[in-house]
Amino acid sequence: MGHVSIPQFQQISIVGADAEKFLQGQLTCDVTKLGLNYQAAAICNLKGRIEFGIWIKKQAEQHFDVVISADCTDSLLAHLKKFGAFSKFDTSAPIFIYPCVLADEPTFSHDDTHNTEQDTQSWMQCSIATGNYWIVAATQGEFQPQELRLHQRGGMDYDKGCYLGQEVIARIYFKSAPKAFLHYVQGEDVLPSAGDKLDKIQVVNAIATDHDFEALVVARPEHLADSALTTLDLPAALQADVARAK
Template sequence: MTNSSQNVPLQRNPGDFGFCPLHQWGLIFIEGPDAASFLQNQLTNSVLGLKRTLSPEIARTPSSVRLAGYCSPKGRLLASAWLALVPRDSASDDRFALFISNDIAAGIAKRLAMYVLRSKVKVTDASHDWSVLGFCSITNQVNSLTLEENQIGLQMPDVEVHNQMYGRVLIAQAQPSGAMEDQDRVLSTWNDLEVLSAIPRIVQTTQEQFVPQMINLESVAGVDFKKGCYPGQEIVARSQYRGVIKRRLSLAHVPTDQLNGASFDPGVELFHSEDTSQPAGMVVLSSHAAFVEDRIDLQIECKSEALEHGEIRLGSIDGPVLKLDPLPYPLIEI
């Protein structure tokens, strides 16, 4: 998965890359002899056959890392997560690590635990006991990254910006992250790469707003239509094969000098110039641009017809006009 832009890039400082604490990310562990079968019945993607990754090895390939959604019975996303199979040691039961938005981690862990019943599974929200870090840099440096014995990690898809490939690794460690130099600048880079990847992440303000296809989850390998049942599976499948979804995730940006105080946080509604009676979509993720001066980058969910013509405005019908950017991947046709 790649992303490109026609804007002139900034001169980058090496301090803009490296490690940073990710306080917006949380961690849930699902472990036990029945952990794989339990998650297989809960998530939109298959977890069976995931390769075991032992610390300090990093889970790097599609055979070791999966993106998945967790839906309500109505097929609406309660969460999205990156997951890897990271047992405590080679002799231990399965243990899955779900990297998830911190503001929903406790609620999702509690909900998953409700469905354990007689399964030999333990669900733990480890967000308070484990710190989540991010490492981002050019892909070659990310590919050579090594972790410490007390850390677990998974590599996310690369992102292309201005013809340069950047890699990202999510890391968890069972201790505080401590102080890091230039962490604000590194965090800014991490956040912008996440937005530019066009891979969505559900946060509290966007829970139950989207069927997976509305934010392209099936196009970024987050849905397996051949697996068995999970909450909302019938609705997700019907949306795919009957073509009833007419909304999509897109990338956009807005110059900061045009915001005029408008909020660009996830959940902020969007309006279309040709239909002022109701919102046309909402912000999924956003960040201050790290590669182009004085702009905000956004992932937006919007009606497909609104993306094709007219103006999309942020926050209100009189809000700033968003400029659309190309997606870094092809969409699976619905």
Template sequence: MPDHSQVAPTIDWPTLLTAQHARFDADGHLLDFGDASAELHTTLGDGGIMPLPALGVIRVVGDDAAAFLQAQLSQGVTDQEVTESRLAGLCNPKGRLLAIFRVLRLDHDDFLLITHASLLEGLVKRLRMYVLRSRVALQDFTPHAALCGVTGTGGVAVTEATGTLPQGTGTVVHAGDTSVVNLGGEPERFLVIAHARDIHGLWEALTRGSRPVTPSAWELLAIRAGEPAVAAATSERFVPQQVNLELIGGVSFSKGCYPGQEVVARMHYRGTPSRRMFGLTAPEGGDVPLPGDSVLTVDGASAGEVVRAVAGPAGVEALAVLRVAYRDRQDLRLGGQPAGFAQLPYPVPMPESDEDAAEES
């Protein structure tokens, strides 16, 4: 993806999506394409294409880009190939997550970090504090990049539009200035990162072969995949293990130092953390909680915090960090409704007893 940052326009999603009857809220956030419920069912069945304007991109370029990121992130990047993507956390010195990135390597000295757009301004400023004499340039690349999620027929449409599709979870293919990441899951998900100047033609090509659907469908699939996210409300709230980041490849315990590494390593070697991320569901009729909202017991005591949540086909589906002692509780409430546990697609280690759980700093 060559540097066109001086000429690339900011993407006007409302204008681009008007032809597909997109609906936006008062703040300009994309809601759906007329029927969110039907679009969720479409995604889980035939699949679809989801614009993802809530995601943003940091571009890190320079001779020292790999070494710089190696010293900042919880996962190694110096040995990362251009054909793979990785998850990595950025922590504060206390080991608390400031962000979780999807890391792409475009070239030996060129990386993209994908995360929530609302965090980018602060993240770029923070990372620049550590540049010092490193030959590295950091840029909020969001105005110059367009991100879409695809599943099912959307994958076929991507193949027709770009001529290629990555095979295998975590793999990446590059077609000109467009990158496609295979995120795996069921149904299989693909993340498309295109240059802003190409998105109009690419979007037209994609929607000829698949239906545009609500971005909430992407959130639903990420929740079902057990993938954590850090939002503005939860920045600096969680240690990586509390959101299961090490269980899905986002932490290396052998890569060397990074901010917060001592805290993360100490928790790893002391044993199972006292708080872990669990899947939760609640029936229709309640509010969809926001990141950072409390999960409560029936008597109003706090049992944990919401990581991410969405209105699913049959009610609220969420990921939440709870004390492991609450893992068998039947009296939890989410968004004002009784909450049940949903199994995550990977095993989560539990202590043999509550006394064995390691307390976090």
């Protein structure tokens, strides 16, 4: 438990003849369907767990902009260099980008006027209420994308072919279902940090509120029911069963 630091985010651009093909073999989403709006997505490790939680948009032909928590930027750049060594693309130097809420949606802006604690707090509050989790260094490799309901937000494609961790992810999707998954909760205890475990409940993100704290957590429903946390409603699209529709 401890003080939750204000998140910072950076953007890198991936540009070049092989950019789309390379990203298609890395990301959980279908890169060919990306547009100008930020899409939540992930790069997983071979165990099918999210190593990099990102937002990505297609800025132009063979030009993709990726936003990531600033404490994960260096490891993402190292990953791209390692896996993209034989692919034709360039990666820009990271620049800071600012979280904000526009049209009731959590998003990002290069406009320096959004570089305020109030804008960031609003983004955190809106993100937690809408299931827009953010992966930080402390939670890299902790969660499977289905556990975080990424498939219910358009961030996973089960028909696109191979990508990092795809075999494990597909096996979970087609043969079983996560027993623990994302919930939006309210608590009346010390503000937890990302990655903290509250007994059998793992914190993804948390923010201080008038009610002590609100958080996104990954938990089994029965463990939540046995806890002192109050479960709040996520948006309708994220209230569906995390298992594959039969």
